[in-house]
Amino acid sequence: MAFSLSGWAHAETIKIGINAELTGDIPKVGEGTKFAAQMWLEDVKAAGGLAVGKKKYAVELVLEDNESKAESAVKVATKMITEDGVLVMVGPQASKQAIPAGGIANNYKTVMISPWSTNPDTTKDRPYVFRACFLDPFQGPVVANFISTEFKFTKAAVLYDVASDYPKGLAEFFKKAWEGKHGKGSVVAYESFTTKDTDFSSQLTKIINSGAQVLFTPQYYNEVALIVQQAHQLGWKKPIVGSDSWGSAETVKLCGKDCYGTFFSTHYAAAGATGATKAFIDRYKAKYGYVPDDVAALTWDSMLLVQQAIQNTGGLTGDLKKDRENVRTAMSQIKKFKGITGEMTFSGGGDPVKCAVIVKISDAGEFTFYKSVCP
């Protein structure tokens, strides 16, 4: 009954839920999400609403904070879907929140798209849950291939957070891919720490003594700075490679000169961007004062994907349940969507087929495009 009631009452407005990490461990991620979503809303408002079929609908964003907590993300998801009657939910970003929230969205048969969650479980066996980024099982081999062909190295070290699912998963996929290429034991040091650790000297000493030629550390921006700086202090001079979690506006700010010259794989590169990507970056920078990170770019793409899916339904019936079903069908059939983070195609499941970008942090502290790697 709640469905039909809310659906009837808001037939003329499309509500889109934003389930974001505004407070908690990663507020910068939530901020990027919020800003990108608001920019999208401006565009829609400037166009006089969202044209679906023959009608124009006003759009409203339901922005809620999930406090970077799993239970809070579940509460927010339930609230948006059952109380606010959102048509589509965008977010949560981090897998820790996106996995349980995806379960809720799937139960209520509502489309959810997580821009940033790279854990396979988020969309697994969930026809209503989508994502805008590539997956860890794809990114791990991409990084392994890149290091092998670029530097011709055969011995790698990995330093990761054992208590956080994203780094741990990626570290495992990298190790598997690397050992598949260079044989067993070619990952000479596989060191771990626990979230909120700030001293990595014992792990780094082991890594340095292991004879590794490259260090792979798939950590978040706040840890990246500490790891890279401490590695250099301990005398590490070889390359350091990271993953898409490095791609925050904060990385260089916290890390400074130590991070110059390091590589990481990500969804897009801000410096040297062209076309729609450049337009987005310039606009974002002018409005909020800093270059958008990949979360903002992926959120922007997610909003456009959602828009595309809603428009592809050919018209809303006003019955929220039916409309959600139609949006899901439209979403799963999106082909060759030109996003600012690359071209995306959904074939069957909720994971897009897209390319990864290798970024080098330049001597000016900018994320510059280095190479594009496709599956």
Place this chain on the structure above:
Amino acid sequence: MLKKPVLIPNAILYVVLVYGLPMGVTTRSSISLTNRLAGRLIRFPIAITVAVHLALLYTTLHLWAGISDYRTLVLKLTLIAVMLTLSLNVINGYMGEFSCSHPGFMALGAYCASVFTVGLFVDDQFFGAVFLPPALGPFLFPVALILGGFLASFGALFVAIPSFRTRGDYLAIISLAFLFIVKSLIENLEFVRGPRGLSGQPDWADLPTVFLWTVLCVWSINNFVRSTLGKALNAVRDNEMAASAMTVDTRRTKIVAFLFAAFWAGVAGGLFAHVLRYVNPSTFSIQNLAEVLAMVYFGGLNSVYGSIVGAVSISLLGEALRPLEIFKWIIIPLLLILVMIFRPTGLIAFKDLDVTSLLRPKQNPDGEV
């Protein structure tokens, strides 16, 4: 930063008009009627009277939650918070020690119950095919919760044995260490999927189940603290030497109370895992500990009433202040500080919950008894 600040007075007005006013009027006008009914009910055996009252309470909650699933979810999590707060109050209030391991017990209970239900009743890649017919599931769910409780109690032994040899801050330190040990243990256990978390728990923790377990928890803890053992526990808190002189086996009393509290934290954890249908080790962290501690100290030490009030008010405030976004985290701590200044032991501290006097018809309908 605020979406629509004007909405806040409106929201308060709405709550007062739609909930407060009708409720006040109905309560007021039905005093003589309900008092007479209560007078008649109290003549039956106490079990029947309590059952009738609980059924009425559940009906009210069910109707309130029936409006949307969001309310049901908030209600379930609030009831679980009541169980947690109450069990922590046994240690921090009645026993007067400071324990930090509650999220750890909760995690043990949550994982034990999840492994039991997911392993036996769900076809997943980690524990293999379905073991038992799913129809049996809801009947064996209490077994899962109780096993979770026992595992938590077993874990509590490791804290209790070394720390209750002496008195002082040892428990706080050892229990904090225990919390971290449990967390890293789960993070490194691959068969429960480490930090990735365990998902796919069957949807058995519905509102009646959670309500029933909460009632059981309140009932058993209330009985415990009013028993001889509970009074001995108070004696140990106030003066361990004197209690020992009065033939109280202080060490045994403390260990029993500690394991008992851990048991209920484990059960609450099991329910929590089945409400969210996903658990990961980072849920059971310092932040979780801070929330439970806030509920205990806000509500009041050494009081069953206090724990219920504390858990319900902090949970509901957290939801009600959601529109305030970041300001929520200024208002709630501010309230806590104010409570600590004006009522240092919490809102309703050192008060016994006497069921008979609660259900008895009130002599003076206009004021308190």
